[in-house]
Structure formats: C-alpha cells, structure tokens
Amino acid sequence: MKLAPNFNLQDQTGKLHKLDDYKGKWLVLYFYPKDDTPGCTKEACNFRDARADIEKLAAVVGVSKDSVASHKKFSEKYHLNFTLLSDPDHSVIEAYDSWKPKKFMGKEYLGTSRNTFIINPDGKIVKEYLGVDPKNHADEIIKDLTDLRSTF
Amino acid sequence: MQDNEQKTLGRIITLVVFILIIAFGSYVIGFDQGKSSVKSTSNNKNSSQTVTVKSLTPILGSPSAKLLIKEYADYQCPYCSEFNQTILPQLESDYINTNKIKFQFINAPLLGDESVYSAAAAYCANDQGKYWQYHNELYLITSQKNGDESHPVLNKGIFSQANLESYASTVGLNMNLFDQCLNSSKYVSTVVNEATAATQAGVNGTPYFIIGNQPYEGLPSYSILQSLIQAQL
Numbered sequence: 001m002k003l004a005p006n007f008n009l010q011d012q013t014g015k016l017h018k019l020d021d022y023k024g025k026w027l028v029l030y031f032y033p034k035d036d037t038p039g040c041t042k043e044a045c046n047f048r049d050a051r052a053d054i055e056k057l058a059a060v061v062g063v064s065k066d067s068v069a070s071h072k073k074f075s076e077k078y079h080l081n082f083t084l085l086s087d088p089d090h091s092v093i094e095a096y097d098s099w100k101p102k103k104f105m106g107k108e109y110l111g112t113s114r115n116t117f118i119i120n121p122d123g124k125i126v127k128e129y130l131g132v133d134p135k136n137h138a139d140e141i142i143k144d145l146t147d148l149r150s151t152f
Numbered sequence: 153m154q155d156n157e158q159k160t161l162g163r164i165i166t167l168v169v170f171i172l173i174i175a176f177g178s179y180v181i182g183f184d185q186g187k188s189s190v191k192s193t194s195n196n197k198n199s200s201q202t203v204t205v206k207s208l209t210p211i212l213g214s215p216s217a218k219l220l221i222k223e224y225a226d227y228q229c230p231y232c233s234e235f236n237q238t239i240l241p242q243l244e245s246d247y248i249n250t251n252k253i254k255f256q257f258i259n260a261p262l263l264g265d266e267s268v269y270s271a272a273a274a275y276c277a278n279d280q281g282k283y284w285q286y287h288n289e290l291y292l293i294t295s296q297k298n299g300d301e302s303h304p305v306l307n308k309g310i311f312s313q314a315n316l317e318s319y320a321s322t323v324g325l326n327m328n329l330f331d332q333c334l335n336s337s338k339y340v341s342t343v344v345n346e347a348t349a350a351t352q353a354g355v356n357g358t359p360y361f362i363i364g365n366q367p368y369e370g371l372p373s374y375s376i377l378q379s380l381i382q383a384q385l
Contacts, residue, residue: 039357
C-alpha cells in the first residue's frame with residue numbers, strides 16, 4: 001500500500017480540493033482523457049462514467065487536463081453534479097503515473113490514461129485499475145469498495 | 153416476402169462474419185473485444201493481418217481544403233446523430249463551405265446488425281448520387297426514434313429492410329434500383345470490413361474523429377471542435 005500523491009486542484013466551480021480534504025473518507029479518484037466525450041460502444045451509449053452508484057460508498061472525484069471553464073460547461077451541459085478537477089499542466093496526472101504515450105494509426109502522442117484509484121481513509125492507495133475498460137467498471141468498483149470497506 | 157429478404161440478408165451477413173472469423177482466428181473482428189483493439193491486435197499473433205478498406209462515401213467540401221476531418225460513426229448511435237444534426241451544419245457553414253476543411257464520414261458500424269444494414273443501404277443511395285440525402289434521413293430517424301440518448305433502441309427494427317426502403321422512398325430514390333442493391337447485399341461485406349478496419353485502427357466507440365492529425369474520441373462540443381480545427385489551420 002503506497003501513500004496517494006497529494007493534489008491541490010480546482011473543481012468546476014473554482015473551489016480547491018486537496019487530498020487531505022478526503023482524510024477519513026473513502027475516495028475514488030479517476031483520471032480521464034477529456035470532458036465532453038459522450039459516445040457509443042457496442043455495449044452502451046454513455047458518458048463512460050457511472051459515478052452516481054459509487055457515490056453511495058465513497059467520494060468520487062474525476063481529474064482531467066481540461067480547464068475549469070471546460071469542466072463547468074461540461075457539468076452544466078449534462079447536468080452533472082460530480083466533482084471534476086482541472087489539472088491543466090497534468091502534474092497530478094503524472095504523479096499518479098497516468099500521463100502516457102498513446103498511439104493512434106502509428107502516431108504517438110501523450111495523453112491521460114483512463115486509470116482509477118481507490119484511496120482509503122488513511123490516504124493510501126488500496127486498489128488501482130489501469131487502462132480502465134469503462135463497460136463494467138462501475139460494477140467492479142462497487143464490488144471492490146464493498147469488500148475493502150468490510151475489511152478496513 | 154420482407155421476412156425472407158431479411159433472412160437472406162441476415163444469412164449473408166452471418167456468412168461474411170463467419171469467413172472473417174476464420175480469416176482472423178481468435179481475433180473475432182473486434183466486436184467482442186472490450187479492451188482497446190490496438191492492444192488486442194498487438195497481443196495477437198495474427199496482428200499482421202490488418203484489414204484495409206476504402207470508404208466509398210463522398211467527401212464533403214473542396215478537395216483542395218487544407219484540413220481533413222474524418223468521422224467514424226454508426227447510424228444507430230444517438231451521439232453520432234447529434235453530431236450530424238447539430239454540429240455538422242455549423243461546421244459546414246463556418247469551415248466546409250468556405251473551403252477551409254473537408255469532411256469524410258467513415259462507417260464504423262459497431263452497434264449490431266442494423267448498423268451494418270443501414271450503412272450498406274447508404275452506399276446503395278450513393279449509387280444513385282443521393283448519399284448525403286439518405287445519410288441525413290437516417291440520422292433524422294435516429295434522433296427521432298431511438299429514445300433516450302444513453303439508452304437507445306438498437307437493432308429493434310428502426311433500420312429493418314422495410315424501413316430502410318421507406319426512408320429511401322422519402323428521399324426520392326429510384327426504388328427498383330435501391331431494392332436491387334439492398335437485396336443483392338452488394339455492400340454488406342464492404343461495410344463489415346469497415347467495422348473491422350475501424351476497430352483495428354483503435355476506434356472503440358462512436359463517434360470518433362480525426363481532425364487533421366488529432367484524434368478525438370466521443371462527441372465534441374462545437375467550441376472544442378473549433379479549437380482543434382483552429383490549431384491546425
């Protein structure tokens with residue numbers, strides 16, 4: 001179990017959130033490439049996030065390199081009341097080792113990986129999901145959170 | 153009669169899919185791959201067998217326009233329909249009609265049989281020079297009929313053969329030629345190959361854009377799209 005790297009980032013309303021704010025709580029911190037990417041996969045058409053159910057078990061915080069303004073617009077457009085943190089210089093994304101080379105049609109570029117971390121009330125990363133496949137992700141987190149909470 | 157035609161079309165699709173399964177071994181054309189198909193391909197011993205297929209859709213805009221935007225999309229996908237209904241018209245008036253960009257729609261029929269049927273039907277309309285009219289009609293239908301965006305009605309007959317014919321008649325296609333094209337399943341294997349090629353290229357969901365050299369996954373807002381375009385003009 002390693003300590004979760006600290007962060008101090010603005011949410012969509014401009015309010016600062018730091019890791020310490022979540023001390024004593026379970027936290028699901030997830031990194032995603034970009035706001036405003038609703039779309040369809042074979043399995044589902046969605047925002048690729050099913051945060052509402054998880055919020056019953058833990059605080060849920062999303063981080064991307066989008067600006068505060070982009071997060072604000074995104075959450076207004078889709079009536080989201082989730083906390084979305086803005087990490088424009090991707091320093092927190094990097095601290096969580098989630099800033100990675102990606103490849104598309106032979107071209108390489110750097111971008112945010114879809115990674116999720118469960119952080120326990122002591123501020124330790126107790127579970128990480130790397131290269132998240134969004135389709136069953138919410139169910140998986142709910143199951144793991146339930147188990148983790150029962151043994152904490 | 154319609155049922156028989158539907159069955160024939162279904163059988164042909166099944167046959168084509170079967171052939172592809174044989175051709176690609178365990179890599180079942182990406183339909184059942186939840187993970188990135190780029191990853192799946194690279195983990196697969198048959199990864200050298202990349203499917204390439206040329207899209208038959210007409211490019212929108214001037215061939216000499218500096219920037220090309222490609223959209224990988226599915227006719228059943230409500231977010232693709234939202235793009236077509238709300239964002240593409242703005243793109244046309246601001247960038248396409250002013251010869252700054254050209255736009256290409258590429259089939260990525262990932263959502264099931266009716267995605268394949270509808271894309272093949274659009275190619276039949278293209279044979280009659282009415283690709284965009286038919287394309288717009290299909291997306292109009294998707295926006296009207298397939299329910300809540302996050303829970304669309306998929307593969308339940310909105311794009312059945314009978315309905316595809318009725319939409320063709322709405323846009324004034326020659327119905328004899330259209331039926332002939334549909335019944336012969338002329339474009340089904342092309343479209344199935346396009347689905348394979350799209351997933352192999354890393355398209356896991358639709359819409360998926362390549363703006364110049366910049367990939368963008370999902371439905372962008374117009375302002376995001378504009379900033380991606382402006383950065384490359």
